[in-house]
Amino acid sequence: MNQPSRKKRERRNAGWVWLFFLCLLLPLHLWFPELGTGAMDDSYSSSASGKKAFYLLLETETFGAERNRVPLNVLIQSLDYDETLCLLGPARYPSPLEWASLLAWVEEGGRLVIAANHEHPEFEIVPLDIRVSYLDETERENIPRAKSEKMNEARLSFSQNEVHGLLESQATTVFSDAPSIIWETNAQVESPTGETLISAGETKQAVKLRHGIGEIVVAASSELFSNQSMVDGGSVPAYRLIEAAGAADYVVVDEALNASGTSKVVALLIDPTFRPLTIQLLITLLIFGWWRSTRFGPILSSHILPRHNIVSHTDNVGNLHYKKGNGRFLLYAYVKQLFTQLHLRNFRGEEHRVIDPIARRMKKDPQQIKSFLKQAAKHTKSEKIDRHQMGDLIRQLSEIRQAAQPGHSKD
Structure with missing residues (x-):
């Protein structure tokens, strides 16, 4: 039996390569890796630091939950006073103009929950005399440490060596069904007034304030809402923290600050809004390249010119x-x-x-x-x-x- 020529074998192998890459692109409709310069810990992310699991919990436990991607000034005009707005570790904090709109909405009866981003937790709400700041060296040493599992010891020791690294502390809460929780933080809430909801040692980690007829909850860390925290049993205290601002019937999780606070030079095409179109374009280009580089079927006889003598x-x-x-x-x-x-x-x-x-x-x-x-x-x-x-x-x-x-x- 005659063996196929080397050229034919190479052509056959090249076809398998194109098919392999096509099979890699098709599953991207169901799962897409965390790439780009956008926020990796938003409510769309399935990574350990993402908050998708908590958002799905809100959809299950409340009458309605939705994500917001329009600017806050536009959102405030459409929010009802029985809704709760959540800013969970935003990539940037509201501007003075946005704070003015938010506080005016809360004063009329709105409910706001804002948790600091551990990468840059420092922010301040000047009208309410409340701010979030980094823990100093003495406060970091006095915070009671949590008994971490062996699988987390390496990460914990690495975090402790950083100047502003996260600490796993044993925190106390006012929630009856979760009086003690593991709280990852590198900051504290400073407020002369307001009710302390979560504390770690002598530091306040979550505080509730009343403003007008509305409520504001400020937390020093958003790690409690992460997917990893949901796996480790943090779903109950995370939900109770949202309820502390009022009855969590309708919840809006803001993503506008994440979208406007991160660079879109690379991440625009893999943004959740444009991601399906990007995948379809990649598949189309791949099939076109396969078609142009491979001959399908026998050579047409009309293309064979007779040799002249x-x-x-x-x-x-x-x-x-x-x-x-x-x-x-x-x-x-x-x-x-x-x-x-x-x-x-x-x-x-x-x-x-x-x-x-x-x-x-x-x-x-x-x-x-x-x-x-x-x-x-x-x-x-x-x-x-x-x-x-x-x-x-x-x-x-x-x-x-x-x-x-x-x-x-x-x-």
């Missing part, structure tokens, strides 16, 4: 000269080739040494053949020769050519 070439040249109607060029080429073959230039003045043997074989007068050759050479210099005349001259020249070969004679 010398006879076909001669026929084509003759047809071109026939259509042109001028045989001078063909006659010139034939006379030149014949004179070269007879070596007439080498016998100038003694042409009879070449012509006499030819005349003897043709049984003609040598002077007659010499006159005919002169006439044929003269015709090659004329502007145009009729093709019939050219045919007669070449026919007679061919007889001379045959007679010039030894062993040929005209019978």
Whole structure:
């Protein structure tokens, strides 16, 4: 059995490579890796630091939960006073103008929960005299440590070595069903008034304040709402912290601050809004590349051109000269080739040494053949020769050519 050629084997292997990459792209509709410069800990993220699990919990436990992606000033105009707005570890904190809109909405009865982002937890609400700041060295040492599991000891020791790294502390709460929890923090809430909901040692970690007829809950860390915290049993205290602002019937989780607080130079095409379109474009480009680089099916017979031989070439040249109607060029080429073959230039003045043997074989007068050759050479210099005349001259020249070969004679 004949083995396939190397080129065919390479073509077959290349087809498997294209199919492999196509199979990698198709599952991206269901699962997409965390890439880009956007926030990796928002409510869309399934990573350990993301908050997707908590958002799904809100959808289950409340009458309604939704994400917001419009600017806060626009959102406030559509929020009802029985809804709870959650800012859970935003990539940026509200601007002074946005704070003014938020506080005005809370004063009229709205409920706000804001948890600091551990990467930059410092922010301040000036009208309420409340701020979140980093723990100093003394406060970090006095916070009671949580008994971490062995699998978390390496991460804990690494965090403790950082100046503002997260600490796993044993915190106390006012919630009856979760009086003690593991609280990861690197900051504290400073507020002369307000009710302390969660504390770690002597530091306040979550505080509730009343503003007008609304409520505001400020937390020093958003790690309690992460997917990892939901796995470790933090779902109950996280939900109770949302309830502390009021009955959590309708909850809005803000993503506008995450979207506007992160660079979109690279992450725009893999943003959740445009991600399906990006995947479809990649699949289309992949299929187009596969189609252009691989031959599907047998080669079309119409694309195989027959190989031309010398006879076909001669026929084509003759047809071109026939259509042109001028045989001078063909006659010139034939006379030149014949004179070269007879070596007439080498016998100038003694042409009879070449012509006499030819005349003897043709049984003609040598002077007659010499006159005919002169006439044929003269015709090659004329502007145009009729093709019939050219045919007669070449026919007679061919007889001379045959007679010039030894062993040929005209019978």
